[in-house]
Amino acid sequence: MALVDGVVADLTAESGELDDLVSGLDDGEWTRVTPAPGWTIAHQIGHLAWTDEVAALAATDPDAFTAAVATALENPAGFVDAAAEQKASVPPAQLLADWRVARTALADALRQVPDGVKIPWFGPPMSAASMATARLMETWAHGLDVADALGVTRTPTNRIKAVAHIGVRTRDFAYVVNEKTPPAEPFRYELTAPSGELWTWGPDDATQIVRGPALDFCELVTQRRHVDDLDLEIIGDQAREWAGIAQAFAGPPGSGREAGAAGKGN
Known part of the structure; x- marks a missing residue:
């Protein structure tokens, strides 16, 4: 409990x-x-x-x-x-x-x-x-x-670790809802928390890697920002493909946001 x-x-x-x-x-x-x-x-x-x-x-x-x-x-x-x-x-x-x-x-x-x-x-x-x-x-x-x-x-807080966790856990879901086959290889995620600590998921020797600020990662997986507007280093073809369809929320594929639309309210 x-x-x-x-x-x-x-x-x-x-x-x-x-x-x-x-x-x-x-x-x-x-x-x-x-x-x-x-x-x-x-x-x-x-x-x-x-x-x-x-x-x-x-x-x-x-x-x-x-x-x-x-x-x-x-x-x-x-x-x-x-x-x-x-x-x-x-x-x-x-x-x-x-x-x-x-x-x-x-x-x-x-x-x-x-x-x-x-x-x-x-x-x-x-x-x-x-x-x-x-x-x-x-x-x-x-x-x-x-x-x-x-x-x-x-101001972001370390509460977003829960958002990042769902973003990692829903990797395969994003592929399935887009009618794609999830990669067999696990990814490595290295995210810098708002507090400055490093949050990691996945094996150290993975070739598909996503790293950068945890805030940017959370904005990606909730489709609140376009990947081109985020300060994320994405290594590997599969990781780059995933970044284009990442989706932490349930339901059909989201439409995401256009590049350059960050912060716009209309």
Whole structure:
């Protein structure tokens, strides 16, 4: 449970930082367009609120979650956008209050999941720690969209190690969703944390290598920046191919961002 508590604490902190970013906005600012096509700041927060609500349901009432999935899959290609649109129509003060309730309920629920129990999800079932890590990754990525819309540069923290970890673990997933065969050879990842320490994954003697700032790597795998706009050293043909399709989030292949679009809010 110590692992779950630690990741949930990081998720809570990440959510709180984004809350601080939007809590002082007036109603007009909530309609600012973010880099995600068709999504305003309200859509971004609405998406997080909806997903946190559904994740809490999955952790506490699997049968009700199964019913919710069945309803969502009546519109398989559009239920995420539809949920964000519905949430974005709520007055901003209420939307923010709803998100606060949802994320608190999720944190409480994850701490109560017994060791070894898997939480059902739209993809494979996950442990409580994995669910918290996935929610942290999404909160960080959508928070970056909000920051871009507001023209704000956030100070990265070592919480992004969870994002980097998912980016490494989803290497093969990125190939599969793009109908490609994952390489047999493992990659080596060498990332410099915001604190200055070195985070590594993969064998020392790998020939396919990705190295550079952990922040840039996280922006790559969440498709918030184009690889050409990042300070990453990518060695090997397979690693370069992967960098063009890297995707830490579930679902079909993302469209990514155009080169030179970093930080643009429209």
